[in-house]
Amino acid sequence: MIKLERKPKPQILIDNQQAWTSNLLDAVSKYGSYSKIPKNEKEKLLVHYRHEQIKSVLFYSSLDKCAFCETKPSESGNIEVEHFNPKSRYPDSAFDWDNFLPACRKCNGSKDDHDSRNEPIVNPYDLDPEDVFSYKDIRITAKENEYKQMGDMTISVCSLNSVRLMKPRADILVSLHSFSAALEEAIEDYFEADTGVKRRNRKRKLGEALEAIDLLANPSEKFSGFCKSYLRGCAPYQQAKDIVEGAE
Numbered sequence: 001m002i003k004l005e006r007k008p009k010p011q012i013l014i015d016n017q018q019a020w021t022s023n024l025l026d027a028v029s030k031y032g033s034y035s036k037i038p039k040n041e042k043e044k045l046l047v048h049y050r051h052e053q054i055k056s057v058l059f060y061s062s063l064d065k066c067a068f069c070e071t072k073p074s075e076s077g078n079i080e081v082e083h084f085n086p087k088s089r090y091p092d093s094a095f096d097w098d099n100f101l102p103a104c105r106k107c108n109g110s111k112d113d114h115d116s117r118n119e120p121i122v123n124p125y126d127l128d129p130e131d132v133f134s135y136k137d138i139r140i141t142a143k144e145n146e147y148k149q150m151g152d153m154t155i156s157v158c159s160l161n162s163v164r165l166m167k168p169r170a171d172i173l174v175s176l177h178s179f180s181a182a183l184e185e186a187i188e189d190y191f192e193a194d195t196g197v198k199r200r201n202r203k204r205k206l207g208e209a210l211e212a213i214d215l216l217a218n219p220s221e222k223f224s225g226f227c228k229s230y231l232r233g234c235a236p237y238q239q240a241k242d243i244v245e246g247a248e
């Protein structure tokens with residue numbers, strides 16, 4: 001999970017949010033509850049939140065990844081507009097821009113109608129997940145701080161340690177370990193260079209190797225939060241950065 005920036009509310013929502021919400025709330029009072037609204041009628045009332053203008057802005061803000069698990073549609077099915085506070089419990093927020101998140105089908109299904117208002121989970125638009133989560137090997141864990149309970153709840157509600165997520169993390173970890181070993185060798189070579197020319201060439205190679213690794217932690221890549229966290233604790237990576245940036 002990584003921090004996301006909320007984009008401005010799309011025009012279609014500015015123009016229609018009030019009418020869409022009051023139509024839905026009228027139906028809730030007409031039938032006595034949200035769950036009692038007949039299926040077809042409910043679908044007609046709700047369809048607007050999946051409007052193309054809403055989806056495009058929302059999905060752009062998460063770089064087309066799931067806001068919770070950071071997978072792309074190729075891994076976990078379509079990204080959907082998910083309600084942070086579920087519309088079944090809070091129909092008055094069914095068309096709130098701030099209540100929308102782009103989520104994959106798996107996270108959306110796992111979260112279901114969890115009551116995020118009473119049992120808070122992390123909303124990556126409002127809170128930096130780096131303050132909440134760290135990784136132990138291929139498992140995401142909640143840090144021991146003020147967000148611990150919220151972090152644990154998020155991991156459990158969105159099933160962030162399910163096999164479908166741990167497997168690709170394991171694959172990435174293998175790549176990261178081998179990148180790290182290659183960096184270590186390149187650093188040794190750099191320090192063994194006996195001429196200025198060799199040293200400059202080896203520094204350039206280190207820079208190229210770093211660029212390749214940094215690509216994995218690019219926010220548009222799947223599991224970029226996991227990669228970033230690994231690199232933060234990776235000594236050869238930090239040392240190579242120091243060399244390339246001229247500190248060594």
Ligand SMILES: [Zn+2]
Nearest residue numbers: 066069104107
């Ligand atoms: Zn997901």
